[in-house]
Amino acid sequence: MGDEPSEETTPASTLDPAEFIKANLRLAPVRALPEIRLYTPHPGSGLRRLVGPHDDLDEDAPESQAPYWAYAWAGGTVLARHILNHPQSVAGHRVLDLGAGSGLVGIAAAKAGASAVIATEIDRNGVAAIGLNAAANGVEITIVDNDITRGPPPTVDLVLAGDVFYGREVALRVTPFLDRCLEAGINVLVGDPRRIDLPRHRLRLLAEYQVPDFGDTRATAAKPSGVFSFEAECR
Template identity: 45%
Template sequence: MLLQFIHSHTRLAAVPFVPEISLYQADEPIALWEKTEESGQEQPPPFWAFAWAGGQALARHILDHPHLVDGRSVLDLATGSGLVAIAAARAGAHPVTANDIDPYSLAAAEANAIANNVALETLEADVLDTNPAASVILAGDVFYSREMAARVLPFLRRAAARGCLVLVGDPGRAYLPTEAMIRQATYEVPVIESLESVPTRQTTIWQTHPLPVRG
């Protein structure tokens, strides 16, 4: 049922900023968003149907700098479409775990992985109170609400304190805690104007540190 819904409301298309990867994406994002809201079921918003700026930038960064993940275990937090996880797998990471709490997201990630000829493991769970064993944590566009930021930041800091490489892709969301981050790169990323109100977003790759960065 999940795959049928995904295939019925999306089509396989190249990601604008990462054209070597194709995803099942919604042609009419607002219509799909409204459909999930009106379904009468407890279905989360269809974050999995779009290539968000943070994920696009992070996927681009990983593909352009494969040494960051090559041969290492990776957890893609709040994977959405699976874009970042797929980029990590293509860059040589193994194993790559795509994590989300939305079963539609993980179904989309699996379908997208097959379309791109890579292997992903999926994990449907809230991992923010745990300590995953991956050596690299990737997180695209996760600081979109105050509540999410308050839970994600401690998780990322704990991972960094264990020696994990923690990279975040963020297009300037309001709740990004830059005091805990070091800027690594910045990109101009094409986005869906009907969702973002602009055609491109300046998106930064940040490395998370265990403690606030001073200076």
Template identity: 50%
Template sequence: MRDGRREGLTSDLPADGDAGPKRRRAFILAHTRLLTPPHVPEIRLHLADEATELWERTEEELQEIGLPPPFWAFAWAGGQALARYILDRPELVAGKRVLDFASGSGLVAIAAAKAGAATVVATEIDAFAIDAIALNAAENAVTVEVRHADVLAAPPSDADLLLAGDVFYEKPMSEAVIAWLDTAYRAGANVLIGDPGRSYLPRDRLQALADYRVEVTRALEDSEIKHTTVWRLAAPGA
């Protein structure tokens, strides 16, 4: 460590964590590189080359100033499966208003835009994710509206299609998410979910649409290949 920082890590983030967009984007560009997710080679994203290294840097550097771990820097299995499903079936999104919940890197939102959605909104509570999504959308020459907000605290979206990848890993979060998605579903929205079998996946409300074997990094998951399913939210007991 040198001057309170991991040696070799450059960061101009202010000590209070109030990083502006230029500083956040500089950090993203400095600690990621353009890669294609294994299951979605049509899309290029700014991703962490070494998951463990960036995670350690985030915990030791960024977390000290109150910032969350860099979920935006990885192409998670559920998102890869959902993006693949959409790109292979563009009729699902063509001309539709799409919302990608907890978008992370923006992978699923970008896939929806590429598949011909009329509008795409990507929501996130992490300011770094918001800037990563903007960078990734520009890299793929698509238009995605990025919304920095906790949408679970707001009325349900009026989107035609709601997308959610890898969101059922924590019980309180999962309960809030399924309640919010259910409200949108009851209002007429189609809801698709990508998930590799997270602990709190509400299987009793879901219909399986497609299965994939998605390559991931063992630094993030418990195996290098995750059996991942795309689900549709359905009525209780359907």
């Protein structure tokens, strides 16, 4: 009995992500997107037990461990808001939600009538969250749990890329993949609150919405974030 590890000391690698998320996160509407509910952390959720001992969102934490998947970020939120406001942008299309995190953008696309939705996510906890969030919203999403940015794009009509330019290394990896998508005739929409590594010279603004970002409290005023078309490099 005394040798059994407590829940507090159980290594993150031994916890079942889906069971942990269902037991410790709350299913709640997303700010600015009441049509969608996600499993959402709260002060008592103990998220660090699932992601490991480092500080949540520590800049030095491995990308695959930091719990980006647990939060609605501005880029994904603005893309999802735009899709729900303009369902014709995805209706009948095969859609890829790149770096899906919580699955928010893919869920919005499925709700808006996409014929098929693929969500890519490399964090095993994020993979579990996408499955749970999709089921909670009554939609079907195919999940790919590996990094597809190093290869050819899948057979889709539209790529939705929310918050994929949050760091220089990630931007340098994602941009060539998005270029291959354009070369294959796949349209690309980007959602971003104009972070520093956003390739603005490659983007055409389509719409702007006031949405919250991760870390904003309910008392914090929402900031403008953009939905952009990713354009081919001028030669």
